Amino acid sequence: MRLKKLVIGNTSVKNNVLMAPMAGYTDYAFRSMVTELGAGITYTELVSAKGLIYGGKNNSALLYCGGDYENTVAQIFGSEEYFMRAACESEYLKNFNIIDINMGCPVPKVFKNGDGSALLSDIKKAERLVRECVKSGKNITVKIRIGLKKGDDIATEFSKMAEDSGAKAITIHGRVREDYYSGEPNFSAIERAKSAVSIPVIANGGIFTEKDAADMMDKTGADGVMLARGGIANPFLFSSLTGTKTDYTLKSFMTEHLLRMQKLRGDMTAVEFRKFVPYYLKGKIGVKDIKAAINSSCSVEEIVDLIAKL
Numbered sequence: 001m002r003l004k005k006l007v008i009g010n011t012s013v014k015n016n017v018l019m020a021p022m023a024g025y026t027d028y029a030f031r032s033m034v035t036e037l038g039a040g041i042t043y044t045e046l047v048s049a050k051g052l053i054y055g056g057k058n059n060s061a062l063l064y065c066g067g068d069y070e071n072t073v074a075q076i077f078g079s080e081e082y083f084m085r086a087a088c089e090s091e092y093l094k095n096f097n098i099i100d101i102n103m104g105c106p107v108p109k110v111f112k113n114g115d116g117s118a119l120l121s122d123i124k125k126a127e128r129l130v131r132e133c134v135k136s137g138k139n140i141t142v143k144i145r146i147g148l149k150k151g152d153d154i155a156t157e158f159s160k161m162a163e164d165s166g167a168k169a170i171t172i173h174g175r176v177r178e179d180y181y182s183g184e185p186n187f188s189a190i191e192r193a194k195s196a197v198s199i200p201v202i203a204n205g206g207i208f209t210e211k212d213a214a215d216m217m218d219k220t221g222a223d224g225v226m227l228a229r230g231g232i233a234n235p236f237l238f239s240s241l242t243g244t245k246t247d248y249t250l251k252s253f254m255t256e257h258l259l260r261m262q263k264l265r266g267d268m269t270a271v272e273f274r275k276f277v278p279y280y281l282k283g284k285i286g287v288k289d290i291k292a293a294i295n296s297s298c299s300v301e302e303i304v305d306l307i308a309k310l
């Protein structure tokens with residue numbers, strides 16, 4: 001994996017191994033953990049632009065980054081120019097240097113509203129959104145899929161549009177909406193897009209090992225990689241890919257993550273933490289009983305003890 005710095009608009013990013021936005025997972029507790037392991041930047045989960053304007057009650061929690069604006073990108077979604085620009089200019093996003101526009105979310109609730117990946121079928125509308133957000137003066141980036149249906153490849157066209165409209169980087173998830181999260185990413189679609197633009201291109205999809213990251217870089221020529229499920233299943237990929245030294249073991253990482261979640265969320269921590277456990281313990285032998293016990297526990301203290309027994 002070719003490690004390098006990234007320049008996104010007027011912002012310098014310390015390396016090109018990024019942690020993806022993941023709804024329900026990438027809160028500050030998790031983001032701060034992988035930042036310690038070397039992640040170049042991390043993304044908040046998608047936050048509704050309209051919600052930011054109407055003052056949705058979770059906004060502050062979703063965007064909380066402990067003041068670490070240098071390493072955090074805020075991701076927004078929506079399809080109305082007014083709300084998207086207003087969100088970029090809102091108090092909530094005032095301190096973020098980089099704002100990413102979600103054009104990849106496949107979830108029906110989002111898609112039916114014309115948001116997320118629905119924008120991939122309307123490049124003119126997508127262009128208007130990017131141009132309007134750019135007017136906020138923020139470094140705007142875009143995250144896309146390569147289309148909606150099998151065989152689609154809009155990556156080059158959208159990357160050019162994003163660059164021409166003033167976006168400062170583009171992330172390409174090399175799958176179509178129909179794929180959701182399965183199948184091999186389309187490396188050549190990312191490669192074609194990369195050779196058509198000068199802004200940084202970040203490649204995403206199916207990176208679970210160091211070899212996957214190296215292959216992604218080699219096959220696409222991208223400027224960087226974005227880990228999503230692989231970053232949760234093996235957060236230590238960040239340290240190995242970036243050469244960051246760490247004293248964490250899996251057990252101490254899990255415990256610290258749980259305690260940071262507790263600080264952030266209080267009561268709901270144990271229940272929320274459980275969804276990480278299948279990722280953390282995937283493929284580990286002899287952990288079945290402990291996994292089951294964690295899954296039925298509602299107590300942080302109990303889970304800390306169970307992790308110690310792993």
Ligand SMILES: Cc1cc2nc3c(=O)[nH]c(=O)nc-3n(C[C@H](O)[C@H](O)[C@H](O)COP(=O)(O)O)c2cc1C
Pocket residue numbers: 020021022023024044045046075102104105143173181204205206207226227228229230
């Ligand atoms: C549970 C889950 C939540 C996600 N939430 C977001 C999100 O909020 N914003 C976004 O742009 N992509 C989101 N994604 C997509 C990921 O960022 C990434 O593009 C996708 O998982 C492909 O990468 P992977 O194959 O390495 O997992 C999500 C994916 C998953 C599995």
